[in-house]
Amino acid sequence: MKSSNLVFDGSFDGFLSAVFMVFELKLTNATIQCQQWNQNGLFSNDERVLTDQTKANRVWKGLQAKLPQNESLKLYYSFLSEKREIYNILLDVIQYTFGSATDTSRNFTHPSILKISQTAKMVGREKHRMEAFVRFKLTKDGIYFANISPDFNVLPLLLKHFRDRYADQKWIIYDISRNYGLFYNLQNVEVVQMQFPDKFNFSASDTDYFDAIEFEFERLWKDYYQSVTIKSRKNNKLHLQHVPKRYWKYLSEKQ
Amino acid sequence: MSFERIQEKLKILADAAKYDVSCSSSGSKRSNKNKGLGNSKGMGICHTYTEDGRCVSLLKILLTNHCIFDCAYCVTRKSNDIKRAAFKVQEVVELTVNFYRRNYIEGLFLSSGIFKNADYTMERLVAVAKKLRLEENFNGYIHLKSIPGASDELMREAGLYADRLSVNIEIPTVSGLKKLAPDKKHEDFIKPMVKVKNEIIQYKSEIKSIKSTPKYAPAGQSTQMIIGASGENDFQIMQTSNHFYKNFNLKRVYYSGYVPISYDDRLPKIGSEVPMLRENRLYQTDWLMRFYGFHVNEILNPNFQNLDLDIDPKLGWALRNLHEFPIDVNTADKHMLARIPGVGMQSVYKIINARRFRLLNWEHLKKIGISYNRAQYFLTCNSLDFERRDLSAAKIKNLILQQGTSKYSKIFNKQLNLFD
Numbered sequence A: 001m002k003s004s005n006l007v008f009d010g011s012f013d014g015f016l017s018a019v020f021m022v023f024e025l026k027l028t029n030a031t032i033q034c035q036q037w038n039q040n041g042l043f044s045n046d047e048r049v050l051t052d053q054t055k056a057n058r059v060w061k062g063l064q065a066k067l068p069q070n071e072s073l074k075l076y077y078s079f080l081s082e083k084r085e086i087y088n089i090l091l092d093v094i095q096y097t098f099g100s101a102t103d104t105s106r107n108f109t110h111p112s113i114l115k116i117s118q119t120a121k122m123v124g125r126e127k128h129r130m131e132a133f134v135r136f137k138l139t140k141d142g143i144y145f146a147n148i149s150p151d152f153n154v155l156p157l158l159l160k161h162f163r164d165r166y167a168d169q170k171w172i173i174y175d176i177s178r179n180y181g182l183f184y185n186l187q188n189v190e191v192v193q194m195q196f197p198d199k200f201n202f203s204a205s206d207t208d209y210f211d212a213i214e215f216e217f218e219r220l221w222k223d224y225y226q227s228v229t230i231k232s233r234k235n236n237k238l239h240l241q242h243v244p245k246r247y248w249k250y251l252s253e254k255q
Numbered sequence B: 001m002s003f004e005r006i007q008e009k010l011k012i013l014a015d016a017a018k019y020d021v022s023c024s025s026s027g028s029k030r031s032n033k034n035k036g037l038g039n040s041k042g043m044g045i046c047h048t049y050t051e052d053g054r055c056v057s058l059l060k061i062l063l064t065n066h067c068i069f070d071c072a073y074c075v076t077r078k079s080n081d082i083k084r085a086a087f088k089v090q091e092v093v094e095l096t097v098n099f100y101r102r103n104y105i106e107g108l109f110l111s112s113g114i115f116k117n118a119d120y121t122m123e124r125l126v127a128v129a130k131k132l133r134l135e136e137n138f139n140g141y142i143h144l145k146s147i148p149g150a151s152d153e154l155m156r157e158a159g160l161y162a163d164r165l166s167v168n169i170e171i172p173t174v175s176g177l178k179k180l181a182p183d184k185k186h187e188d189f190i191k192p193m194v195k196v197k198n199e200i201i202q203y204k205s206e207i208k209s210i211k212s213t214p215k216y217a218p219a220g221q222s223t224q225m226i227i228g229a230s231g232e233n234d235f236q237i238m239q240t241s242n243h244f245y246k247n248f249n250l251k252r253v254y255y256s257g258y259v260p261i262s263y264d265d266r267l268p269k270i271g272s273e274v275p276m277l278r279e280n281r282l283y284q285t286d287w288l289m290r291f292y293g294f295h296v297n298e299i300l301n302p303n304f305q306n307l308d309l310d311i312d313p314k315l316g317w318a319l320r321n322l323h324e325f326p327i328d329v330n331t332a333d334k335h336m337l338a339r340i341p342g343v344g345m346q347s348v349y350k351i352i353n354a355r356r357f358r359l360l361n362w363e364h365l366k367k368i369g370i371s372y373n374r375a376q377y378f379l380t381c382n383s384l385d386f387e388r389r390d391l392s393a394a395k396i397k398n399l400i401l402q403q404g405t406s407k408y409s410k411i412f413n414k415q416l417n418l419f420d
């Protein structure tokens, strides 16, 4: 039998629908691919997966019933890594999970389980970094705005943290590389898409968009940052380990 | 608010506060109330790092650097010729709220030089915290310094608004303190610490029966010791530390390598090296005590008074106790696994879970993330190749040092050169 390659739309539900298909059709050699990575080869054996929420929910419920909560969460975290090869590793773990009578989620001798555990940790670290490095700037319309472009698609994971913390101010966190954002309107959080002017410089406090006091606070913060360093303890290696260069773009004190 | 004046004050008063190394914002349980501002639950967050690699989590400032005392090791001391400044209560409140709203910080760490007297100073620190909580509905983290000698009433009030309170004892021995801070009395440090400890105990018992008991310093109290200013050895330092953990239920003791700031000949000269490696070894010892089940005397005792600088204290302990090894990772209990050099608590957790599925061999262990270079001499697993030679402690140490590229070896060499 020809093995098939299931191509899904990139959403988590889409991925779970693909998993559903594997089980439903008892496919033995199936692979799952995100459409982002798909280039239709001439002899491709691609099959498009229709995202079906009911099917997706069935798979997810099944996993949740089988796994301790924080282990099923790891599957979601690693999915958000968007790594090309992660979908097949996830499929492997899901098949292994459904195929075992006991809870195998902490069998770190299984290569795919170890991989998921490590990937989830990387994604978790990125989430944590974003919680730390998001910098809001007050816009003229009284919204605290922050842009990010995280290595992994962690925005969905940030929602709860920021909603719980900034309950009395409007805010937007916008992923400029994936082009969507979260907007908290003092009631609830919505997913939004925005258009920015060409060559918009996110790192500067443009007075067309941002409140004038933004300059002042950025300056105070920069000064503060300068004052707290103890020169005789300077340790650049340690510094870079904590804040790798690619994160500097978020940090006004580093501009 | 006038930004220029604030800017000037911030520079002076942040600069003076930076020698306090504690920056933790973790361990509190304050959630957002009535759609207010902020929360401080669970893990602390470092919003940036200084160029010396330290976490910046809180707005750490002094309310003022005017001080009536003259502690030799402190930049704020009365006799030091520096610019002085003082924040108004409202200025600190606004700065904190505005930094917090922009996600720069987790909260405020407010300390102060002592102006007029202890209570006068403490009162103002409490006023800032009270305003933040009651007027701004601020639920972020607040760490207040307990001013040595402050009254019980003020300390009680401080704990109602602050998440953490701390008194820095700074000098690990009473005799050292006498020499370097003649105005300060040991009892003055202890008094607020005892009060806070008792209030916490009382809170914990009352909350069981009365749900509405107001929170009292939910992140506990901490202290700091300066390392290398007054000649104490590591044994003395960790004895003191242990004493404070045990008798005052401290959450954390911080160790701060002395940064020379004065020409006073009671102290190391300006320009002498900050003992960062030693500081790091003391932190490692602290961790072994708090999380790895070591008793302080196992690591430092009258026969062994100073930590090795070239190897970590757990490895040092293992080398002095080779009779406890090798440990079989497939059968040993958690307590013993945690004692294997090169195996951290995360690996212990993974080992215990993974070995329920199969006997572990070197491949598994390496993937789990143990440090093979150190661990290989101290454990056996389901592999036939294990260390069979009867190596002496000195030999093992050598082999490990040759293999490893300790991240501290550079600093270490530099420090060694001082003795050439």
Ligand code: SF4
Binding pocket: B067, B068, B069, B070, B071, B074, B075, B076, B077, B078, B112, B113, B114
């Ligand atoms: S009392 Fe505090 S601020 Fe004043 S000199 Fe002593 S350590 Fe410094």
